Amino acid sequence: MQPPFPLAGLSILVVEDDDDSRFFITTVLEADGATVVAVPSAVAALKVLPELQPDVLVSDISMPGEDGYSLIRKIRALKPDVGGRVLAIALTAHGDRESCVRALESGFQTHVSKPVDPKDLVEIVANLVACCNW
Template identity: 30%
Template sequence: MSKILLVEDETKERQFLKKILQRSGYEVAEATDGRHALRIFETFQPEIILTDLIMPELDGLELILKIRAGDPNIPIIAFMTTARKIGLSILKFSEDHGATLALAKPLTEKSLMEALTTLSKSYKVSRPVDRDLESSDILNTR
């Protein structure tokens, strides 16, 4: 099972994303800010990090830089609300400084799953088994 570290300070958003990820077969650890995420990162050892950029304590950009210092290869998806041009600049900045992908909030199930599919093709990230896939579907792939 793929392990994702989800870092989001907004409770409703975090619960929404966690539900999507778990329903898709991912094991999810939650953090409410960057400091909390760094503590969990060491013990949980996720395959992917999904982080908000604007948070209290240690923000997402600082988290990305700290993670990259110790693990330059882990896929990181950064996200934030982009109501203004400055938001788009910050998303681009996050990609320039270590985020693998940057997404604008509000995240949808479709945009999140597309991002995870992209990462699974580019990185050695295991994909969760599709729970709706029948064994007969696997045998009839011609």
């Protein structure tokens, strides 16, 4: 049986340029116990990451300006003590194999196609933390 708040105690940074999507993802994750900071861009994410030190990053891939691939490459270049090893989930409207491979090669641990079911999102985050917390 799943605990009532499977994400309790987790800090999650959500990077999503679409206001409605950012609100939806934040609401879903907070409803299951996570503490969420949501920002609209890669630039904003890089500003808050060192201080926030989230357990998980959930990032859209297709964003204006700097995309999610560029963001995760910059994050992976950081030292671990400033967020360089944060667990990361790529969110994208592209569910094809090429997009998945590119996300993994860029530094994400997993790739999720939008729209994502709320229960699936919570399960993906919880499973990622349970099995891959490095």
